[in-house]
Structures are given as structure tokens and as C-alpha cells.
Amino acid sequence: MQDRAQAGDQLVISDDPHHPANHICTLCRNFYNLGWVTGTGGGTSILKGPHVFIAPSGVQKELMQPENIFVLDYATRSYLRKPPVLKPSACTPLFMAAFDRGAGCCIHTHSQWAVLVTLLVERDAAQNGEKLEDKCFEIEKIEQIKGIPRGRRKPGMLGFFDKLRVPIIENTAHEEDLTSSLEVAMDRYPDTYAVLVRRHGVYVWGDDVHKAKTQAESRDEDAWTTLDDELSFVDARCLKNHIYKHRYNQNIQRDISKDRYDTAENTTRIPNRIAVPIVGKYPKYAEDLTPHSTGTP
Ligand SMILES: CSC[C@@H](O)[C@@H](O)C(=O)COP(=O)(O)O
Ligand SMILES: [Zn+2]
Incomplete structure (x- = not known):
């Protein structure tokens, strides 16, 4: 290049x-x-x-x-x-929406954890018969929340016992078509520094590049933690190890939401068709699947 x-x-x-x-x-x-x-x-x-x-x-x-x-x-x-x-x-109009609201840096990622929490929120809404529009990703009592500011023009950071709410917008065929719904979410939740895009990723911003980066890392950690809570402990570890394995093998162009391990006895299914290999039935990764492994390579 x-x-x-x-x-x-x-x-x-x-x-x-x-x-x-x-x-x-x-x-x-x-x-x-x-x-x-x-x-x-x-x-x-x-x-x-x-x-x-x-x-x-x-x-x-x-x-x-x-x-x-x-x-x-x-x-x-x-x-x-x-x-x-x-x-x-293609994210340029969305970046500009963040700058127009005071940001100095805006980051768009396709974090797998961000995508997965949007699927979990979607599943929960369906199970509870709730409308999906208005549903946020909510999390509390997680250390990483303390890395997130209370909001624009509000002093200080969120505390451990505060509830973090991240709005979710629906995905569109083209990135730039997300602009109007991102702007609506930004204006409706003026304290937020992130908006999730269902089945796609997340937009995160901050007053400057360091703050935006911190938010992106904290959001990823929040989403990761939610998955730990949501899935059984072993399944979550297994999913993480599975992904890490691919990352560090440089087989990176992988979309886990499209993964299929369709042999029923070799998989357990979490909602929305994400198949997670079961510990002990996936010997290739067995060395990583001890319950207290960190998930890192
Ligand atoms: C894997 S292609 C995804 C893109 O269509 C879109 O989601 C996106 O993030 C655009 O990113 P871009 O900055 O235009 O390369
Ligand atoms: Zn994208």
C-alpha cells in the first residue's frame, strides 16, 4: 500500500x-x-x-x-x-457524527464479543416478549465499568455499582446507512460513548484517541464478561479458546457467527445458531480447555 x-x-x-x-x-x-x-x-x-x-x-x-x-x-x-x-x-459519516458531538476519536470494530452480546440481547427480548427496539446492552458490577466516563460534561467515571447501558441499533446493508440510526441513538443517550450494531460490531468514541481506545477495550471486556455469565463457564472458556486459537494461528478471517459444528453430539448450541464445541469432545484444543486456563495462548 x-x-x-x-x-x-x-x-x-x-x-x-x-x-x-x-x-x-x-x-x-x-x-x-x-x-x-x-x-x-x-x-x-x-x-x-x-x-x-x-x-x-x-x-x-x-x-x-x-x-x-x-x-x-x-x-x-x-x-x-x-x-x-x-x-x-465507509464509516466516515458515522465518525463525523461522533466528532459533531464532541469526540476527538472514533473507533469501529467487529469485536466478536460485541456481536455476541447483541445476539444475547436479541434472544432475551424474544424470550421475554419484549420489543427489540429500545433494548440496550446493560451490565453492572464489573470492574471495567470504572474505565468509562459518566457522560459528556459530567465529571468522573462510572462506579462499580453503576449500570452501564449501551444502545443497540439495527444493522443495514451498507455501513453508511447506519448514520441516521447512530445519530438517533447518540442523541437519545447523550451520555453514551458507544453504540452497538446488531450482528455487526460497535462504534466507540472518546474525547481523544486515548480515551476512545480505553472505551473500546472496556466495552470488549464488558461484553466478554457477559458471555462468561451467560454461557456455562466451560462453554464460554471453550469459545474463547477456540477464538484465540484461530487468532494466534493467524487464521484471522473467521466469522464465528457463521461457524457450524453441526454434528449434534460434538456441539452444544447457544442461542442464535452459534455452536460451541464441548470440552472433551474437541481434542484438538483440549490442552487449552482446563477450567482455570486464562484463555490466552
Ligand atoms: C468485512 S467488510 C465490512 C464493511 O462492510 C463494514 O462493516 C465496515 O466496517 C467498513 O469498513 P471500512 O473502513 O470501509 O473498510
Ligand atoms: Zn463494520
Whole structure:
């Protein structure tokens, strides 16, 4: 992904690792290794001063270089730098919605945990005969909540005993078509720093890049914890190990929601057709499936 020298290069070429163009590349590389931006989807944008720095669309996010970054003038919404051939992230209008509400960085990931909690909320609503629209992902008494601010213009962070509510919007065929429902959710829940997209992922933002990154990590941990609560202990561990195994084997382009282990005796099913291998029946991973393993490789 090397582009030839072109107008606007000075906006993205810097020795400073914290320059937004460098920072976006570093973050996306790390997000890729977390399985958050695999299969080219997801991305990051930073608003710094008058400029919006945006990752390109549909590229291997771990291979991006600063010269692949788009730069938009925030006030006029016109591009100051457009790398040839590439397109700006399809998430750009959603990133702008966050910046228009005071964010300095917005991150979109396809975190498997985020996707799975949206499925669990969907299942619970169906079981309880509740309407799905209005349903949030809710969690309390989890340490990671303390990493999440109370809300814009509100001092301090949430406490251990507070309830975190993350709105969920329905997915659409095209990323940019999510913009209006994301804006509705942002305005309806002005204290939120994240919106989940059902069966897709999550948008997370913060006042600056460090805060946005912290929120993204905390949300992932919240979702992960919910899965631990929701599934039987062993099944959750097994699912995690299964995913880790694939991540660290670099078989990363995997969508676990499409996994099927359809031989009935080898699987147990959690709702919404996600099949989880049962401990002891999946010998390939047996070494990782001891109940107290950390799930890390
Ligand atoms: C795996 S493709 C997913 C995309 O269509 C979409 O969900 C997305 O996140 C867009 O990301 P982009 O920044 O345009 O590469
Ligand atoms: Zn996406």
C-alpha cells in the first residue's frame, strides 16, 4: 500500500508516533491482532485541530501506512488529501457524527464479543416478549465499568455499582446507512460513548484517541464478561479458546457467527445458531480447555 509522493503528504508524514496518521496505523495493527478489524472491516478516525484523519476502506487494516490516510478539513468537509486508488472508510459519516458531538476519536470494530452480546440481547427480548427496539446492552458490577466516563460534561467515571447501558441499533446493508440510526441513538443517550450494531460490531468514541481506545477495550471486556455469565463457564472458556486459537494461528478471517459444528453430539448450541464445541469432545484444543486456563495462548 505504498503511494507515490502527492499533494498533502506533509499532513500525514511525521516522525512523531503520536501524529494521527501514525497513530491510526498503530491502533489498527493492534486492533487486527485483537480480531477487531479483520476481513478489512472496521477502522479508526481522529479529529485533530482542523483536520480529520481517516483510514482507507476495504484494505488489510494491519498493513496500512501513514501515506494511505485520508485527511478531511472538518469545517468544510472537503478532502485535503486523497490517496490515489483508495476510498475513505465507509464509516466516515458515522465518525463525523461522533466528532459533531464532541469526540476527538472514533473507533469501529467487529469485536466478536460485541456481536455476541447483541445476539444475547436479541434472544432475551424474544424470550421475554419484549420489543427489540429500545433494548440496550446493560451490565453492572464489573470492574471495567470504572474505565468509562459518566457522560459528556459530567465529571468522573462510572462506579462499580453503576449500570452501564449501551444502545443497540439495527444493522443495514451498507455501513453508511447506519448514520441516521447512530445519530438517533447518540442523541437519545447523550451520555453514551458507544453504540452497538446488531450482528455487526460497535462504534466507540472518546474525547481523544486515548480515551476512545480505553472505551473500546472496556466495552470488549464488558461484553466478554457477559458471555462468561451467560454461557456455562466451560462453554464460554471453550469459545474463547477456540477464538484465540484461530487468532494466534493467524487464521484471522473467521466469522464465528457463521461457524457450524453441526454434528449434534460434538456441539452444544447457544442461542442464535452459534455452536460451541464441548470440552472433551474437541481434542484438538483440549490442552487449552482446563477450567482455570486464562484463555490466552
Ligand atoms: C468485512 S467488510 C465490512 C464493511 O462492510 C463494514 O462493516 C465496515 O466496517 C467498513 O469498513 P471500512 O473502513 O470501509 O473498510
Ligand atoms: Zn463494520
